[in-house]
Structure formats: C-alpha cells, structure tokens
Amino acid sequence: MTDPFEHLIRSTLTDLAEEAPIVQDQLSQAERRVRNRRRATVGLGAVGTLAALLIATPIALAATGSDQPQPAAPSPSSPAVVPSPPVPSPSEPTAVPSPSDPIASPTPVGPPGVPGRPTPTPLGPPGVPGRPTASPTPVGPPGAPGEPTPTPIPSGPPGVPSPAR
Amino acid sequence: MDEDERARLAEFVASRTPALMRVAYLLTGDRNAAEDLFQSALARTIPKWGDIRHTDPEGYLRVVMYREQISWWRRLRRWRETPLNPADEPVGADPSGGSDVRLAMRAALRHLPPAQRTVVVLRYYEDLPEARVAELLGCSVGTVRSRTHRAVTRLRELLPEVALLEVRR
Numbered sequence: 498m499t500d501p502f503e504h505l506i507r508s509t510l511t512d513l514a515e516e517a518p519i520v521q522d523q524l525s526q527a528e529r530r531v532r533n534r535r536r537a538t539v540g541l542g543a544v545g546t547l548a549a550l551l552i553a554t555p556i557a558l559a560a561t562g563s564d565q566p567q568p569a570a571p572s573p574s575s576p577a578v579v580p581s582p583p584v585p586s587p588s589e590p591t592a593v594p595s596p597s598d599p600i601a602s603p604t605p606v607g608p609p610g611v612p613g614r615p616t617p618t619p620l621g622p623p624g625v626p627g628r629p630t631a632s633p634t635p636v637g638p639p640g641a642p643g644e645p646t647p648t649p650i651p652s653g654p655p656g657v658p659s660p661a662r
Numbered sequence: 663m664d665e666d667e668r669a670r671l672a673e674f675v676a677s678r679t680p681a682l683m684r685v686a687y688l689l690t691g692d693r694n695a696a697e698d699l700f701q702s703a704l705a706r707t708i709p710k711w712g713d714i715r716h717t718d719p720e721g722y723l724r725v726v727m728y729r730e731q732i733s734w735w736r737r738l739r740r741w742r743e744t745p746l747n748p749a750d751e752p753v754g755a756d757p758s759g760g761s762d763v764r765l766a767m768r769a770a771l772r773h774l775p776p777a778q779r780t781v782v783v784l785r786y787y788e789d790l791p792e793a794r795v796a797e798l799l800g801c802s803v804g805t806v807r808s809r810t811h812r813a814v815t816r817l818r819e820l821l822p823e824v825a826l827l828e829v830r831r
Contacts, residue, residue, distance in 0.1 A: 502818065503786065509767040510688055510787040517680070517687035520697055524675045527704035534705060 663711065671711050675704065678720055685724065688783045689731045691772040703727040725798050728784070732777045732799070763821075770820035778813035785810055 663671070679700070686696040686703075703726040707719065714722045771779065784795045785806075792810075796803045 502814070505763065505767055506771075506782065506814075506817065507786045509764050509771065510783065512764060513691075513768060513771070514684040514688055514787065517684040518693040518697060520679065520683060520700075523679055523697075523701060523704060524672050527675075527701045527708060530701055530705040531708050 663708075667711065667715065670715060671708070674715075674719055678723075682720070682723060682727070685783065685788070686727060688787055689727065689776075689780055691779070699727055699731060703730055706730070728780055728798055729800065732780050766821050767817070770817050773820060774813055774816060778809050778816065781806055781809040782813045 683696060683700055686700040687693065690696045690699055703723055706726050707714070707723045710722065711719070771782070774782065780799070781795060784790050784798065785792070790798070792803050792806045796806045799806070
C-alpha cells in the first residue's frame with residue numbers, strides 16, 4: 498500500500514498542511530456565528546408560525562361558521578340567478594279545474610258532468626259547446642231544403658237551443 | 663455556559679486550532695474556505711460543549727468538519743465560489759526535480775470532489791484505517807474503499823506524467 502504514488506500523496510499533503518493559515522480569535526467569531534444562527538432560526542420560526550396562522554385562520558373560520566352561507570356559494574334568494582316565474586299560458590289547461598271558477602276553465606261548462614273533473618268534450622246535444630262549428634250539412638229546420646245554412650252554435654248553457662235565423 | 667466552561671472552551675480552541683486548521687486547509691484546499699469550515703464546525707460544537715467536554719471534544723469537532731465538508735449544502739455553496747489559485751494552473755517541467763510533481767499533485771488534489779478529497783486526507787494524512795474513516799464519516803467500509811480507489815484513479819488520470827517522472831528519477 499506504499500507505492501511511490503501514495504508516498505507522493507502523503508508528502509504533498511504534509512507540505513500542503515504546513516501552509517495552513519494561522520488564524521486568531523476563532524472562538525469569538527464562532528460564537529458570533531452561533532448567535533447569528535440562533536437569531537436566524539428564531540426569526541424564521543416566528544415567520545413560519547405567522548404565515549401558518551395567516552393561512553389557517555381564514556380556513557378555520559370558514560370551516561367552523563357553517564350556519565351562514567359560504568360566500569362563494571350562489572344564494573337561492575339572489576334575483577340574478579332566479580328564473581322568471583312561469584307565466585301560465587291560456588292554452589294550457591289547468592291541472593285541477595274547479596267547478597266554482599268557470600272563467601279559469603278552458604272548456605266551457607257543458608252539460609252537468611262530474612264536478613271537479615274537466616270534461617274535454619261535452620256530450621250535450623247541441624254540438625260542441627264553446628266552439629262555433631260550421632256544419633256543411635244543414636241542421637236547420639227541415640222546411641228549407643237545398644239551402645245550406647251555417648248554423649253557429651254559440652257556447653251557452655247546455656240545453657239552450659240556438660236561435661233560429 | 664458559565665465562565666469556567668467558557669475558559670475551558672477557549673483553552674481548547676487555542677490549543678487545537680493550528681492542527682485543526684491544517685486539516686481544514688487540506689480538506690478545502692483554500693485558506694478562506696478552511697477558515698470558514700473551521701468556524702462553522704466550531705459553531706456547531708459550541709452548543710454541545712456541555713455534553714462533549716468530558717469525552718472527546720476534538721474528535722467531535724473533527725467529525726463535524728469532515729461531515730460538513732462533504733455535506734450537500736456546503737458543496738452547493740462552494741460551487742458558487744470557485745477559487746482561482748496559482749496552484750490550479752498547469753505546471754510545466756521543472757529542472758530542479760520533484761517540485762513540479764508536487765505542485766502538479768497539489769493542483770490535482772484541488773480538483774478532487776469533496777468526498778474523495780476527505781477520504782484521501784483521512785487515509786493518507788491522518789493515517790486512519792478504513793474502519794475508522796468509515797466510522798467518522800458515517801458510511802460503510804466499502805464506501806471508503808471505493809471512494810479511495812476512485813480518488814487515486816482520478817489523481818493518476820490528472821497526473822499522467824508522474825509515473826514517467828518517477829521512473830526518470
């Protein structure tokens with residue numbers, strides 16, 4: 498293990514060591530370094546703690562205050578996001594027609610049917626009530642043959658005969 | 663730390679500073695870096711002085727220096743400051759015999775990485791066995807062997823003319 502190359506390494510290291518700098522007062526400088534390091538450690542710890550508090554406080558407040566709506570959630574009472582209330586269409590039949598309110602019913606009150614239930618086609622004898630019907634065949638009196646007479650059948654109460662022209 | 667302990671610490675530092683500075687200079691290869699390494703190791707030793715003053719404070723300080731030298735942070739810091747010493751320049755032939763080889767060896771030692779350089783100093787300057795070097799550096803004996811082998815190989819690569827000069831002498 499002591500070949501010439503290793504001997505050269507040893508002698509070079511020994512020569513090099515003799516050139517080491519001679520320093521004084523290393524202890525005071527090292528103590529100053531210790532103080533600076535301690536100060537930096539304490540300062541960085543305080544800054545880290547403050548940063549953690551600044552980050553965690555809003556999160557904790559948002560997590561604990563669950564009674565109130567969260568600020569980012571859309572409010573149901575907001576007028577901007579609420580759609581306009583549905584306008585009832587006149588052509589749309591009422592789901593549950595009431596017999597006491599004849600105006601709201603799209604179908605005329607025909608023959609007395611079952612109350613509370615809309616009757617789409619009244620079964621009355623004078624045609625379809627509520628809709629004037631032009632009948633190609635004369636329905637008039639049998640005394641005027643060959644003359645087609647439109648017979649409007651006004652909507653009216655069932656059982657009322659249409660006036661003769 | 664009371665006055666008595668501080669007086670003992672001051673006495674220890676004053677008595678052991680030259681030897682430890684030599685090791686620091688060999689480890690770093692630069693005067694300023696050697697002083698910085700020694701102060702850094704001393705700054706790490708001072709807070710532990712109450713625990714180590716009855717055991718082996720110099721051994722503790724040496725271990726701190728060795729490990730500080732090969733630490734990743736110190737290596738990162740040393741990359742920023744590249745010392746340009748006259749010994750780093752290429753050495754030409756010297757008719758006086760021997761001095762050119764030594765100067766070339768100095769320059770080659772400066773080009774070694776810190777880990778390999780530390781192993782070389784511990785093995786060839788401190789004359790420590792491999793097991794003791796492994797214990798000081800906190801690594802295995804195989805790691806010490808491989809680092810030593812790589813360091814010597816690297817030195818031989820950096821000094822291809824050394825064998826020729828030795829044969830000629």
